[in-house]
Amino acid sequence: MPDLPVTTPPRTALFCTVLIAAPLLEVVEALISPLANGTTEQDIASIATSPTRFVVSVLIGTLGTFLLLPALLGLARRASTRSPKLAFAAAIAGGTLALTFSGIRLGQAAELAAATGGLSPSAxxxxxxxxxGNAIGATFLTLFLVSNIVGVVLLGIALWRSRLVPIPAIVLFLLFPVLDFALPTHFGAAASHLVLTISFTWMAIALLRSTPARRPAKRDAAREAKKNAEATERSTAQRSTTEGSTTERSTTPSSATGTRA
Structure with missing residues (x-):
């Protein structure tokens, strides 16, 4: 029976696209941002010099932040086959990470307003x-840092137990927060998110390749099923005919004996 190539399910293809795009957009943001991770006054001066460049970089990074939520939740859902409770905890931590990161993005809007408000960089x-620098900002920052570490570790363990993605990709995923905290510069952020991009790309390729290579054609499968049903009916009919003939032969002598008597 001829086979047809299996096409990747649209949902899986879309998820893999989101998985790769989320960290890649963060890399692009870090590369084009005018900030150099100096003091707040130096950052304000850089924004005032290149406000358009800053806005574009932040918008690109914000899109990556939005995509991070479905990326992490999608990985957690796929890892839940072997570790449902662990994956559920990782999903909560990943959701907290994405949401608090979105809150931190609002601080960048305030930073732009301060830089373009006509004040001196120091003011x-x-x-x-x-x-x-208040309790709300500190809370968002703390939640972001804790959920970053906890979420990555839990999700990494769940993915390792699921056996859905290569172990080296999981190692790179676990390496991401280490690099992100160890290299607190924009080039460091670009490097750490590049590592994350490689990890997620590796995972996406593994998920796409996990689809069976080929499947039977639907028409041929239906035709084959019809042939099997017809063959079964013929076999049943022949068996019934044979049994009926045997019964007739066994009853004929008795009838003849009764007649002679």
Whole structure:
């Protein structure tokens, strides 16, 4: 029976696209951003010099942040086949990571407003620190850091137990927060998210390849099923005919004996 090639399910293809795009957009943001991870005053001065470049970079990074949520939740769902409770905890941590990161993005809007408000860099930096250096900002930052570490570790263990993705890709995934914290510069952020991009790309390729290579054609499968049903009916009919003939032969002598008597 001829086979037809199996096409990748649209949902899997879309998920793999999101999985790769989320960290890749963060890499692009870090590369084009005018910031150099200096003091707040230096960052304000850089934004005031290149506000359009800053806005474009932040918007690209924000899109990556939005895509990070379905990427992490999708990985957690696929890892839940072997470790449902662990994957559920990883999904909660990953959701917290994405949501708190989105809250931190709002601080960048305040940073832009301070840099383009006509104040001197020192005065704008003081205003920005007052806006973000409070209990709410500290809470968002703490949740972001904790969920980053906890979520990555839990999801990495769940993926390792699921055997769905290569172990080296999981190792790179676990290496991401280490590099992100150890290299607190924009080039460090680009490097850490590049490692994450490689990890997620590796995982995406493994998920795409896990689809069976070929499947039977639907028409041929239906035709084959029809032939099998017809063969079964013929076999049943022949068996019934044979049994009927045997019964007639066994009853004929008795009838003849009764007649002679």
């Amino acid at each position: 704008a930096a003081h205003q920005f620190d007052q806006l973000t």
